[in-house]
Amino acid sequence: MKFDGTDFIFIGFAICLGALCYATTGAVALREALVQTMSLLLAILPQLAGGLLIGGLIKQLISKDKITALLGANSGMRGLFIATTAGSLTPGGPFMSFPIVFALWTAGAEAGALVAYVTAWALLGFVKLVVWELPLMGFEFAWIRFLVSLPLPIVAGVLARRLARMRAFQMKDHPGS
Numbered sequence: 364m365k366f367d368g369t370d371f372i373f374i375g376f377a378i379c380l381g382a383l384c385y386a387t388t389g390a391v392a393l394r395e396a397l398v399q400t401m402s403l404l405l406a407i408l409p410q411l412a413g414g415l416l417i418g419g420l421i422k423q424l425i426s427k428d429k430i431t432a433l434l435g436a437n438s439g440m441r442g443l444f445i446a447t448t449a450g451s452l453t454p455g456g457p458f459m460s461f462p463i464v465f466a467l468w469t470a471g472a473e474a475g476a477l478v479a480y481v482t483a484w485a486l487l488g489f490v491k492l493v494v495w496e497l498p499l500m501g502f503e504f505a506w507i508r509f510l511v512s513l514p515l516p517i518v519a520g521v522l523a524r525r526l527a528r529m530r531a532f533q534m535k536d537h538p539g540s
Contacts, residue, residue, distance in 0.1 A: 410458035417459070418466030431471035438476060443520040446476040450483030450516065454490040474527040479520030486512040 385393045422430075434442045453460050464477050487509065496505040526532040 407458055410455060411462070414455070414459040414462035418462035421463060422466045422470050425470070427470045430467060434467060434472035434476035436473045438473070440517075442473075442476045443479045443517050446472075446479040446520065447483040447487070447516040450480035450485075451487035451489055453480075453484050453488070460484045473524070475520040475524035478523035479516040482519040483516035486515055 381393060381396075384396055432438065433445055438445070450460070453463065460481065464480060467480070468477055492505060492509060496508070500508075
């Protein structure tokens, strides 16, 4: 396990909030917060494990060369369309989608395709559309919202590619590569 600056920021923030909780509300409240944390961890652990497993399996089942060809720097608009389709078909929450994104990134996918994937997952998710939006908001609203959102993952992917080429936004090398 390797810690980086972000990890230390989150750990420091958690320690400071824990100290603030203890100082302002006492040990009982801090203990209750820790119990709630463990309860949440146990609730999301199966989803997180499933997402990490799927991410690892994707890397093993689809060769790095294939992922690079489909979603890498030279994938063009085809890569953005593939990423958009995959993102819109990915079920579940961030515990499912982000391990997949990480696996794709470490296997050679580029920023534009990953941004298109995440944007499509957030805006066009088919499961969310069928399970939540259609029953709660009705067909007309869901259809209009879906059509308006349809080009956004591609636009976001194109913009991400342009930003990634700028020096100020250079991404680190793919971890694990």
